Amino acid sequence: MTSQQPPASHYIAGAYLDDAEGAAIPVIYPATGQEIARLHAATDAVIDKALAAAHAAQPAWAALSGTERGRILRKAADILRDRNHEMSVLETYDTGKPLSETLIADATSAADALEYFGGLAGALTGEHIQLPEGDFVYTRREALGVVLGIGAWNYPTQIAAWKAAPALACGNTMVMKPSETTPLCTLKLAEILTEAGAPPGVFNVVQGYGPEAAKMLEDPRIAKVSLTGSVPTGLKVYQSAAAGMKHATLELGGKSPLVIFDDADLDSAVSAAINGNFYSTGQICSNSTRVFVQSGIKQAFLDRLTTRMKDVVIGDPLDQATTLGPMVSERQLSITLDYIEKGKAEGARLVTGGERHEQEGFWIAPAVFADVADDMTIAREEIFGPVMSVLDFETEDEVLARANATQFGLAAGVFTQDLTRAHRMAAGFQAGTCYINAFNLTPVEAPFGGMKMSGMGRENSKAAIEHYSQLKSVYVGLNPTEAPF
Numbered sequence: 001m002t003s004q005q006p007p008a009s010h011y012i013a014g015a016y017l018d019d020a021e022g023a024a025i026p027v028i029y030p031a032t033g034q035e036i037a038r039l040h041a042a043t044d045a046v047i048d049k050a051l052a053a054a055h056a057a058q059p060a061w062a063a064l065s066g067t068e069r070g071r072i073l074r075k076a077a078d079i080l081r082d083r084n085h086e087m088s089v090l091e092t093y094d095t096g097k098p099l100s101e102t103l104i105a106d107a108t109s110a111a112d113a114l115e116y117f118g119g120l121a122g123a124l125t126g127e128h129i130q131l132p133e134g135d136f137v138y139t140r141r142e143a144l145g146v147v148l149g150i151g152a153w154n155y156p157t158q159i160a161a162w163k164a165a166p167a168l169a170c171g172n173t174m175v176m177k178p179s180e181t182t183p184l185c186t187l188k189l190a191e192i193l194t195e196a197g198a199p200p201g202v203f204n205v206v207q208g209y210g211p212e213a214a215k216m217l218e219d220p221r222i223a224k225v226s227l228t229g230s231v232p233t234g235l236k237v238y239q240s241a242a243a244g245m246k247h248a249t250l251e252l253g254g255k256s257p258l259v260i261f262d263d264a265d266l267d268s269a270v271s272a273a274i275n276g277n278f279y280s281t282g283q284i285c286s287n288s289t290r291v292f293v294q295s296g297i298k299q300a301f302l303d304r305l306t307t308r309m310k311d312v313v314i315g316d317p318l319d320q321a322t323t324l325g326p327m328v329s330e331r332q333l334s335i336t337l338d339y340i341e342k343g344k345a346e347g348a349r350l351v352t353g354g355e356r357h358e359q360e361g362f363w364i365a366p367a368v369f370a371d372v373a374d375d376m377t378i379a380r381e382e383i384f385g386p387v388m389s390v391l392d393f394e395t396e397d398e399v400l401a402r403a404n405a406t407q408f409g410l411a412a413g414v415f416t417q418d419l420t421r422a423h424r425m426a427a428g429f430q431a432g433t434c435y436i437n438a439f440n441l442t443p444v445e446a447p448f449g450g451m452k453m454s455g456m457g458r459e460n461s462k463a464a465i466e467h468y469s470q471l472k473s474v475y476v477g478l479n480p481t482e483a484p485f
C-alpha cells in the first residue's frame, strides 16, 4: 500500500503548515481498510492563523480586477486538467470511488467550475438606474469577505472547487475544511491555486472534525458559510450562521424521486436508475433513491434492471475496468447494512444484492428492493449507500403527490415520451434540480441546490454569484438638497 501522506495537515497563507498537537485524523483507503495517511485536526492556534491569513489577504484580492482574478482561476483549471490522472488517483484513495469515475467526474468537474467562474469574474458588474431630474443610482457588486467552506466526503475535489471558484471570482478569500473522512484532495487544490498565482491567504485548508468547523463559523472574521453535508449538520450550521447574521449556502441531503411512466424508453430509464443509485456506490446527494415505476411496466423494468446489474464490475478501484468501488467507511457501510435489514423487516422484497463482501475494506453488493411502500424507512430516510427502492404507481396525480411527500427537495426526475406530461411533472416537483429523460447530470452552467430541508442557495451557474457577493446601492444626487425647515 502506497502512503498518501501529504507534507503537512493544513495549507495556510500559500504554504503547508503542520501542528501535530490536534486530534489525529487517520485516512483510510476504503478498498483495503488500511491507513494511508495520518493528519491532525487544527488547534486553536492553527485556526487563528488560517482566519488571519484569509482576512488579511481579502482586501487586496478584491481590489484586483475581475479579469485578473479570473486569469488565476482559469490557470488553476488548466493545471488541474493537466494533472487529472494524478488528482483522480488521489481522489480514489481518498474516497474509494473507482478510477473509471474519478477520471471523468471529480478534478474535471472542479476544473469546469474554475474555468466557468474564471470566465465570469471579469463580467461581474453593478447596474445604473436613472431617476427623475438627473439623479441616479448605481450598484456595486461587492465581495462578502472570508468564506468558510465545509465539505462532505463523497466528492472532495468537486465540493471544494464548486465553493472556491465562485467565492474567489467574487473577490472573497476562503478557508476550506474538508470532511475528516477525505482530507487529502483539497490540499492539492490549494497547491494548484498557489501555483496558478493565487496570493498567499486567498485559499486556505484547515483540517478538523465538526467542532473545528463550528469554532471557525463562530469567528467574526467569517462572513459566509457554504456547507455540503447532512440535514442535521445543516440545521446546526444555519443556527450558528444566523446568530452572527452570516450568509449561508446549505447543500444538504435528499431522497429524490425518479418517475418512470409506461411510455418511457425503458433502457434509458434503467440506465438513469442505475446511475442514480449506484454511481459513486450510491453516495451522491441527489440520487434517485425512490424509483416510481408505472405498474404496467414494473416487471419489464425489474427484469431489465436485474439483467443489467449482472454486468457490474466490483473490484480494485484503481483498475479502470472496475465500475463499482467500496463504500467510503466502515461507518457508512454499517449504516447502509442497517437500512437493508430494516427494509427486509418492514416487508420490502430484496431483488438483488445487499450483502457485505467478506474481504478487507468496505464492500457491499448493490441492493435493489421492490414492492417498497411509501411509509417504509428505506423510502423515507436518506441512506447514502447503494440501495434502490422501487415503488409502483398507477396515475400521474398520484405519483406526483407521493414524489413530493418528503421533507427533502434536492432533485427529481421523470422518464416519459409525452413531453407535455414531462413539463407538467417538472413544474409540479418540489425539488431544486429536475430532470426530464435524464438524471444526476450537474453541468457547471446550471444552478444546483435544494428546496425544503435539502438546503438553500445555489452552486454553479450565474446564480451562485448572488450567493457569494452582495449589492451596494449608491444614490447620486445632482440637484440641490432640500429640507422642510
Ligand SMILES: NC(=O)c1ccc[n+]([C@@H]2O[C@H](COP(=O)([O-])OP(=O)(O)OC[C@H]3O[C@@H](n4cnc5c(N)ncnc54)[C@H](O)[C@@H]3O)[C@@H](O)[C@H]2O)c1
Binding pocket: 150, 151, 152, 153, 154, 155, 177, 178, 179, 180, 208, 209, 210, 211, 213, 214, 228, 229, 230, 231, 232, 233, 234, 236, 237, 250, 251, 252, 253, 254, 284, 285, 286, 382, 384, 410, 450, 455
Ligand atoms: N446537496 C449537496 O450538494 C450534497 C453533496 C454531497 C453530500 N451531501 C450530503 O452530505 C451528507 C454526507 O456527508 P457527511 O456524512 O460528510 O455529512 P456531515 O453532515 O456528517 O458532515 C459534513 C461536514 O460538516 C462538518 N460538521 C459536522 N458537524 C458540524 C458542526 N456542528 N458544525 C460545522 N460543521 C460540522 C463535518 O466535519 C464535515 O466536514 C449526506 O446527507 C449528503 O446528502 C449533499
Ligand SMILES: O=CCc1c[nH]cn1
Binding pocket: 154, 155, 283, 284, 285, 286, 440, 441, 442
Ligand atoms: O453529491 C452531490 C453533488 C453531485 C451530484 N452529482 C455529482 N455531484
